[in-house]
Amino acid sequence: MAATGLALLLLLPGCGSETFVDDHGARLSAFEYDVPERIPLPVEPEGNPMTEEKFQLGRHLFFDTRLSANGTIACASCHHQDKAFADGRALPVGATGEVHPRNSQGLVNAAYFPSLTWANPVLLTIEQQIMIPLFGEEPVEHGINDSNRDQILYELETDPVYQRLFADAFPDDDQPFTFHRVVQALASFVRGITAFSSRFDRYQEGDRDALTASERQGMELFFSERMECFHCHGGYNFTNSVYDRSHFFREMPFHNTGLFNIDGLGGYPEPNTGVHEITGRPGDMGRFRAPSLRNVALTAPYMHDGSIETLEEVIQTYAAGGRNVTTGPHVGDGRMNPLKDGFVVGFQLSDAELQAVLDFLHALTDESVTTNPRFSNPWEEQE
Numbered sequence: 517m518a519a520t521g522l523a524l525l526l527l528l529p530g531c532g533s534e535t536f537v538d539d540h541g542a543r544l545s546a547f548e549y550d551v552p553e554r555i556p557l558p559v560e561p562e563g564n565p566m567t568e569e570k571f572q573l574g575r576h577l578f579f580d581t582r583l584s585a586n587g588t589i590a591c592a593s594c595h596h597q598d599k600a601f602a603d604g605r606a607l608p609v610g611a612t613g614e615v616h617p618r619n620s621q622g623l624v625n626a627a628y629f630p631s632l633t634w635a636n637p638v639l640l641t642i643e644q645q646i647m648i649p650l651f652g653e654e655p656v657e658h659g660i661n662d663s664n665r666d667q668i669l670y671e672l673e674t675d676p677v678y679q680r681l682f683a684d685a686f687p688d689d690d691q692p693f694t695f696h697r698v699v700q701a702l703a704s705f706v707r708g709i710t711a712f713s714s715r716f717d718r719y720q721e722g723d724r725d726a727l728t729a730s731e732r733q734g735m736e737l738f739f740s741e742r743m744e745c746f747h748c749h750g751g752y753n754f755t756n757s758v759y760d761r762s763h764f765f766r767e768m769p770f771h772n773t774g775l776f777n778i779d780g781l782g783g784y785p786e787p788n789t790g791v792h793e794i795t796g797r798p799g800d801m802g803r804f805r806a807p808s809l810r811n812v813a814l815t816a817p818y819m820h821d822g823s824i825e826t827l828e829e830v831i832q833t834y835a836a837g838g839r840n841v842t843t844g845p846h847v848g849d850g851r852m853n854p855l856k857d858g859f860v861v862g863f864q865l866s867d868a869e870l871q872a873v874l875d876f877l878h879a880l881t882d883e884s885v886t887t888n889p890r891f892s893n894p895w896e897e898q899e
């Protein structure tokens with residue numbers, strides 16, 4: 517992928533540099549992002565430019581259980597503000613009780629991903645992604661379908677709060693009460709959930725006291741060739757899967773980290789086969805998007821299937837060069853997975869070093885995320 521990227525850059529005369537952040541008004545938006553100057557703004561899709569009004573409408577919809585088949589599920593049911601919008605469960609449950617095969621993702625800075633969800637190279641915008649929880653049948657999440665969609669829109673349309681919010685968000689529409697507009701507003705809310713003020717950020721901005729000695733040691737280890745973490749979790753969002761206004765093209769790296777090996781050929785258990793689930797290509801088995809490690813201390817349990825409970829266990833797994841599953845239905849030595857990424861090779865850490873890396877990962881928490889009133893449930897405010 518890097519090679520393709522380079523070729524593309526060479527084809528564009530005068531575009532040797534990867535950034536044009538300061539050129540052509542790349543920081544212009546009708547929306548006031550809470551993003552420091554040193555970080556580029558997210559890309560907004562042409563058909564859905566950001567506005568404060570859409571963000572506010574989306575926020576109301578995000579926390580509203582009326583947006584489901586039986587009034588039981590809101591986006592916020594699986595995306596909790598106090599957990600950086602993850603949900604604390606290994607696997608979430610939808611409106612009809614169906615268990616989702618994958619761990620709920622935190623949503624902070626989701627605007628910066630080139631592809632959405634754990635492993636889907638064809639899901640490119642938050643708008644497209646949101647159709648899945650709303651209308652998906654495998655598994656059922658919100659459970660909206662042809663038999664209940666008119667009733668749900670009717671309930672929104674007859675609420676005076678939404679009459680005002682939809683009119684403000686889509687002032688040119690005669691009839692804004694459509695799922696197209698619902699999705700655009702929800703996407704605008706999610707896109708506006710950005711946060712870059714952890715203690716690590718304060719350190720980067722020059723406050724040398726923002727990190728303790730142990731956290732600084734952990735940072736050095738994290739960025740070292742011994743641990744190799746930074747290859748996949750580097751950059752300002754602590755993932756190599758990043759897309760913003762400084763990018764000319766959408767690079768979408770995915771990696772197999774050796775969590776499973778059920779057949780000795782690198783197999784991952786169905787249906788969580790990673791990019792393979794989408795492409796069917798054998799080489800894509802077990803390849804997932806590297807999650808952002810910002811706020812990772814708030815988003816346990818970990819991995820695409822929520823199968824690792826603590827950050828300490830995650831680090832131990834990497835130290836072992838993968839996971840050897842010795843009991844249960846998925847027995848197999850992930851350390852020997854032939855499709856495993858070359859950067860997951862294993863390493864040794866002293867107890868103090870392990871603690872230092874853990875401390876560093878905790879310093880990536882932005883406490884403001886969990887309390888920022890702009891991201892909170894607006895319906896509670898009005899009660």
Ligand code: HEC
Nearest residue numbers: 590591594608609610616618619620621632633634649657
């Ligand atoms: C039943 C639980 C559940 C509900 C309800 C739910 N989500 Fe999710 N969400 C998930 C899971 C699980 C994933 C990961 C899906 C995957 O990898 O296939 C996810 C992924 C996402 C992502 C992608 C994040 C990323 O980093 O790529 C976004 C955005 C998102 N959800 C927004 C929403 C919105 C908006 C709603 C409401 C319309 C919603 N979700 C409702 C469980 C849920």
Ligand code: HEC
Nearest residue numbers: 743744745748771804805806807818819820830834857859
């Ligand atoms: C080869 C790329 C790669 C390297 C190197 C790598 N990671 Fe990861 N990391 C990933 C991918 C991909 C996932 C998701 C894997 C999955 O769910 O199957 C992940 C998941 C994680 C998670 C779980 C996050 C969550 O939200 O569930 C943590 C924590 C983590 N990595 C930390 C580290 C640390 C610490 C290191 C260095 C020891 C490291 N990673 C090295 C690619 C990598």
